[in-house]
Amino acid sequence: MRRFTSALFLIGLGLLIVAIYQQLGLQASSNIGQAINTVAADQLGAANFVTAVVLGYRGLDTLVELTILFTAATAGALVLGTRKPSTKRDPDAGFILQTGADLLFPLLLIVGLYIIMHGHLTPGGGFQGGVILASAFFLPILARPGSSIDHHWVSFIEGLAGASFIYIGLLVMFDGKAFLSPVAGNGVFGELFSAGTLPLLYAAVGLKVGAELAGLLANLSDTEAVD
Amino acid sequence: MDINLDISLMIYIAAGGLILAGSAGIVLSTHLLRIIFAIALLEAGANLLLLLASYRDGTAVPIIVDDHIPAVMADPVPQALVLTSIVIGVGVLALALGLVIRVQRTYGTLDIRELRERMAEDIADDAGIGRPVSSHAPLPVQAPGVVGADANE
Numbered sequence: 001m002r003r004f005t006s007a008l009f010l011i012g013l014g015l016l017i018v019a020i021y022q023q024l025g026l027q028a029s030s031n032i033g034q035a036i037n038t039v040a041a042d043q044l045g046a047a048n049f050v051t052a053v054v055l056g057y058r059g060l061d062t063l064v065e066l067t068i069l070f071t072a073a074t075a076g077a078l079v080l081g082t083r084k085p086s087t088k089r090d091p092d093a094g095f096i097l098q099t100g101a102d103l104l105f106p107l108l109l110i111v112g113l114y115i116i117m118h119g120h121l122t123p124g125g126g127f128q129g130g131v132i133l134a135s136a137f138f139l140p141i142l143a144r145p146g147s148s149i150d151h152h153w154v155s156f157i158e159g160l161a162g163a164s165f166i167y168i169g170l171l172v173m174f175d176g177k178a179f180l181s182p183v184a185g186n187g188v189f190g191e192l193f194s195a196g197t198l199p200l201l202y203a204a205v206g207l208k209v210g211a212e213l214a215g216l217l218a219n220l221s222d223t224e225a226v227d
Numbered sequence: 228m229d230i231n232l233d234i235s236l237m238i239y240i241a242a243g244g245l246i247l248a249g250s251a252g253i254v255l256s257t258h259l260l261r262i263i264f265a266i267a268l269l270e271a272g273a274n275l276l277l278l279l280a281s282y283r284d285g286t287a288v289p290i291i292v293d294d295h296i297p298a299v300m301a302d303p304v305p306q307a308l309v310l311t312s313i314v315i316g317v318g319v320l321a322l323a324l325g326l327v328i329r330v331q332r333t334y335g336t337l338d339i340r341e342l343r344e345r346m347a348e349d350i351a352d353d354a355g356i357g358r359p360v361s362s363h364a365p366l367p368v369q370a371p372g373v374v375g376a377d378a379n380e
Contacts, residue, residue: 003255006254006255009250010247010250010254014243014247018243021239032304033281033304033305034302036303036304037300040303047290047291048289049289049291049300049303050289050307050310053304053307054307054310058307061311065311065314068315068318069315069317069318071318072319072321075322075325076321079322079325079328079329080325122290123290127314131317213317216321220325220328223325223328
C-alpha cells in the first residue's frame with residue numbers, strides 16, 4: 001500500500017515537473033545574462049564572466065553562501081564531537097595509497113592554488129580550487145589515519161580568510177561605494193594581476209573553502225568507529 | 228530513429244530522471260544512508276536542470292580567451308547559481324552524514340521504521356508517559372518461564 005501511494009506521488013511529481021517546464025519555457029533567453037555578457041568585461045575586467053557574477057554582481061550572496069558553509073561545518077563538528085584519546089585508530093593504509101598520497105600532495109596543492117589564482121581568467125575559481133586544496137590535505141589522513149590535521153591552524157586560516165573577505169568588502173566603503181562592490185581592474189585585461197579586487201576575494205574564498213572542507217573531512221574521519 | 232536527437236532534450240530528460248530517481252529514493256527507501264544518497268541524486272538533477280536553463284545550441288563559454296570575443300555566449304547567471312548550489316549541497320551532505328553517524332552510534336541501526344519506534348519510546352520515557360500503543364493491539368503475552376520466575380520471587 002505504501003509503495004503504491006509512493007508510486008502515485010512520484011507520477012504526480014513527474015507530471016508537475018513537466019507542467020512547470022512547459023509553463024516556464026526555460027529555453028527563453030534571459031536578458032540579464034546577455035546584458036552581463038556585454039558589459040562585464042569593461043565594468044570588472046574579468047575574463048571569466050561567471051566569476052564576475054559570483055564576486056562582482058552577487059558578492060553579498062557569496063558571503064552568505066560562505067556563511068552557510070561555515071554553519072554546516074561548525075554544526076558538523078559540534079554533532080560529531082571529539083574523539084576519546086583511548087580509542088584505537090585504524091592502521092596505516094598500504095604502500096600504494098601512502099606513496100600515492102605523498103606524490104599527489106604537492107601536485108594537488110599547486111593545482112588548487114593555480115585554479116584559485118586564475119579564477120578570474122579561466123574556468124574554476126575559489127570554490128573549485130578550495131575543494132582541491134581540501135583533498136590535498138585530506139589524502140594524507142586517508143593514508144595514515146593515525147595522523148591528524150592541526151585544528152588550530154585550520155581554524156586560523158579559515159577565520160583569516162573569512163575576515164579578509166569581509167574587510168575587502170568594508171574597505172570599498174571608504175570610497176563611498178556599497179559593501180562588497182567590486183573595484184574596477186587597473187591591470188591589463190586578461191593578465192594575472194587584473195580585475196581589481198576579484199582575485200583577492202577569490203583567494204579568500206578558496207582558502208576558506210579549503211580550510212573548511214579539510215577540517216570537516218578531518219572531523220568525519222576522526223569520529224570513533226561504532227563497535 | 229534519428230541519430231541527431233536533440234541533445235538538450237536528452238539532458239533535460241536525464242535531469243528529470245535524476246530528480247524522479249532521487250524523489251523515489253527519498254520516499255521508498257527505509258535506510259537513512261540511502262535516503263541521503265537519494266538527496267544527493269535529487270540535488271544533482273536540480274543543478275543539471277538549472278544549468279540547462281542557460282544552455283543553447285552553438286553558444287560559447289562565457290569566458291574571453293586571448294581577446295577573442297565569441298558572438299553568442301552562454302548566460303553566466305545560472306552557472307553562478309549552480310556553483311552556489313553545489314557548494315551548499317556539499318555542506319548539507321557532510322552535516323547529514325555527521326548526524327547519521329550520531330544516530331548509528333546512539334541506536335545502532337539506520338532503519339527508519341525501527342528508529343521511529345525507538346525514538347517514540349525514548350520520548351515517551353522521558354516524558355514519563357506510557358509507551359504509545361494502539362488500543363487494538365493484542366495484549367502482551369508472557370512466556371511461561373518468565374511467569375514462573377515472577378512467582379518464585
